[in-house]
Amino acid sequence: MPREVAERGDAIAAVAEVFREHGYAGSSLATITQQTGLGKGSLYHFFPNGKQEMAEAVLEDVSHWFEENVFAALRDAGAPARGIERMFEAVEAYFHSGERICLLGAFALGDGQEAFEGVIHRYFSTWTEALSGALLRTGFTPTKAEETAEEVVVGIQGALVLARSRQDPQVFTRTLARLKRRIPTIQ
């Protein structure tokens, strides 16, 4: 039983990996306890409302990471093309070149849907809108900007599904490369 976790932030990261592997309903407290090395006492100390609160914290944590490392760069009024490049770099790194799934996407398709629909909806809306704004500022028409933003976010999520399904992470890197080609302003 390792004890490398002493702060709530570390607990969130550890619990996130369990949810990523087994889904929400598939992650029992026993599984979480084993894989994180945190006892139930610790878990209920960090998350008094139990499993539901663990999932909320995990999803908020992912959203927060994207807000700081992806959406903020996209909104940078001065350098929209640079922001879009930064998004692709961050996404490639975050999803470990296709070996890691998107928890928000998995929860959207799976069990926790209605319980967490607020965070999920906000995450994808914010992403699409921030990217659309950046594309607009690189010279896209409003229609083309919205359409391309949706195409990129759709492509990233779909590539994560296919990479996992076919156990071939390269589907993800190929898709990212193809999506970049759809945005000539960042070539």
Place this chain on the structure above:
Amino acid sequence: MPREVAERGDAIAAVAEVFREHGYAGSSLATITQQTGLGKGSLYHFFPNGKQEMAEAVLEDVSHWFEENVFAALRDAGAPARGIERMFEAVEAYFHSGERICLLGAFALGDGQEAFEGVIHRYFSTWTEALSGALLRTGFTPTKAEETAEEVVVGIQGALVLARSRQDPQVFTRTLARLKRRIPTIQ
């Protein structure tokens, strides 16, 4: 407690809807019993190996439907363009214009991943290869055919994720229209 189900085929369809709504681990036998109107006795009569067998039957059933209604048309050597059009029609109808998710995609991201990876892998491989073959026969180069086939399947899966996440089925219909435009031979 309605009793409209007397055959295994009907039971599979009813159980599929439960898995679609709650995922694999999220669907308890109590939930399945309530939502299908089938008692445990009936369920274990149709599926002696229990929940695992229910999920296998459901996934096989979906795969079989796609084999007959989508992949077969794509493989029709005589009319590849017509087969691709047929695929888009069948996909739009099957996913209820974006209101229904793909069980194979949801299981790939969620809990049942390792338990059902065989069926999941086969489904997506077969789909991509059949579409690639059809594109080849409409005049695409081998490279372009493979790339576009992957783009289409990725786009469909991603659109289902986003449509569910944003609770906006039109993401799906918009994406299908956009993907069709990527294949000039069927315009």
Place this chain on the structure above:
DNA sequence: GTCTATAGATCGATAGAC
């Protein structure tokens, strides 16, 4: 903060009547 022990509900699965 973290542990063990345990409550009380629910889990998947089975048995046997009809």
Place this chain on the structure above:
DNA sequence: GTCTATCGATCTATAGAC
């Protein structure tokens, strides 16, 4: 084929010692 009753395991959550 479908029902009810029920088993033992596992579930989430809590209590209380340290």
